Amino acid sequence: MMRHPFTHEAMATTFTIVIADQLRDYARQATSAAFRELDRLENELSLYVESSDIARANRMQWGETISIGDDALQCLLLAAEVSLITGRAFDAAYASDYGPDVPLDPVPFTLDPAAHTLTSRVPRLQLDLGAIGKGYALDQLERVLDEWSIASACLSAGGSSVLTTRAPLDGEGWRIGLGEEASYCTLDLTRWALSGSGLAVQGAHIADPRTGTIAGRANRTWALAPTAALSDALSTAFFVSSSAEIERVCLELPTVGAAWITNGASLETCGQLRTLVARGGRRET
């Protein structure tokens, strides 16, 4: 059966959903429902929507508590966990103003999951879910497709994060490329999310939250994880991390993987990506 691609503009990028093994009309209706969910999520998570949870959070005073929705809560819980695990190589509150008296904190806020509240622990909290929100959105779109019994789909956010579900009937997975030039290879992925970070699209735009300086890495990094929110966040963290730091995260999180281009232009991998590239990846010359 044909594969049906659909696109939608949101979160300052183009989201694409490709659906396999369904009639086109049904696939279109399902993706319309998914894209409506995407628009709703943008309103909840965008910095630029006045009444969004994140815009409201960024107007908080020190010690102030606000109610937040479940999507913002889930994103911030994961963001906080990734910040701790990566030693702030990923930090959604990177731009926060700590003032002269507050020590640096990997997570300068408190979340109450039962009450759905967020409390600022710095004079001026500045949250930005830009490096996790698109991945989180992909996870939620996949939930919508699952409700529609869409078994086989490949979802992407602007090309920087890809989420795959079951393989199409005529293939072993969704063919996703990583690496560059001589190191380029493809993987047939199912039920994995892969995110990439690099400088090719937006230039030198990734600052290391730990130093405040632009990351020294010049080549792309990739993160593989069961969810796109996690792969999205980790790919950003990996870009500002050393190879040793990336290896450590992969050891701590056995369900994730990483890949990066070395200065010698070869593709290094670790964790689940090492396994995948070794066994399932098709290197293309």
Next chain:
Amino acid sequence: MSDVNSSPVSRRNFISTGAKLGAFLAAAPYVARGADGAAKADQLNVALIGCGEQGRILTNAALPIPGVRFKAVCDIWPYNLTRTERLLKKFGHEARPFEDYREMLSSVGDIDAVIIATPDFLHAEHTNAALRAGKHVYCEKLMSNTVEGARSMVVTARETKKLLQLGHQRRSNPRYQHARDRILNGDRLLGRVTNISGQWHRAVSDDYGYPANQAIVEAKLGKYGYANMHEFRNWRWFKRYAGGPMSDLGAHQIDMYNWMLGSNPSSCMASGGTDYYKTHEWFDNAIAIFEFPTKNGMVRASYQVLTTTSAGGGYHEYFMGDEGALKLSENPKYTKLYREARAPEWDQWVAKGIVASPLSGEGAPAAVKPWEKVGVKKLAGPSKSAGVDVRETAALSAWDIPVTLDKAIHQPHLENFVDAVRKGTPLSCPGESAFATAVTVLKINEAIAAQKTLRFKPEDFIA
């Protein structure tokens, strides 16, 4: 499919797997545990009828209001019902699910108020039943798809002495309240208002579908008034269920015409048609013109709704006077104030916090890049060699409204309703004034059908 290419971890259970992530959560330093879910003295028990998209928006907007507890939810579609139950559970609300609102009203005794977000043709039936069951009601707009239905809601609220708030939520929006009370009326920054224009432009959208395993059998749809699943999912496009885009979108904004002016129109002419969509009964392109006699003189008002393009400036209401103009929208990026050159300077209003110099968007200074020095750009004045330069007409100076809406756009209106129930605070949009808006809006469809100017009598707006 090769196993190695497939994630070994279920996405659904990811946070609670043995993976390191999630294991942190129980003891994470950033997690607080404060909520106990216990009933509080000021608890207000609510039920929701209609768990579709608007019901979801209202649920999310009501959840942050202290003391509001959802006790029951009702929808004929299990798909919507389950989603809402799940959402409420995440917030610690154990809401009993119902298919039939009658059963819900009769079997859940401790409901104080009912939120209604069903299609327009059911508003009167659901509202009247809830009021007669002794509940206060917050009902989505438009009040009804018929004047008779809307009138019955006002009459029932009056008879039962229960509160009835309609979901014209702009009336509780602090930016709109500031615009009406300080800019348009109080300090009259616009001078004599002569004209209003308004619009809502939406891009082409597909008809709604439904998951194949979630279809409702036709016998059940018929029991609840629907012809089939397609019409159930796309009720807004059909005349037996709704009032069309003038009701779906225009009602919010035309309500602002009446509310801001404090007046009802005396006439309506309109044109519209189903020019684009093959599957819609209701118009996809409609334009209305009203005459509003006010104490300050006649105001002529136009409104257009398109569901075929998002071009042309989105959605806003534009109030134009001889000293200034006010472009209002729920979206702050479409909101702006303009001062006419003949008007007195607005410095005093800036000092008093009535208006603000623009910080961003139209009229704002050009953004300064990190590598640029902050400085004042010199405006190009007349050249030294000429007494008068001939140029284009100068652009009007653009200003902002210094009010931020710090919550979801429906929350202040629900808070007003909750305050009215608890403390007797006046409702922002009680049934009587929402009825006037319903009469105004429904007249547009009548005028399009009649193809002539229709006149209102003052008594038309009284239920």
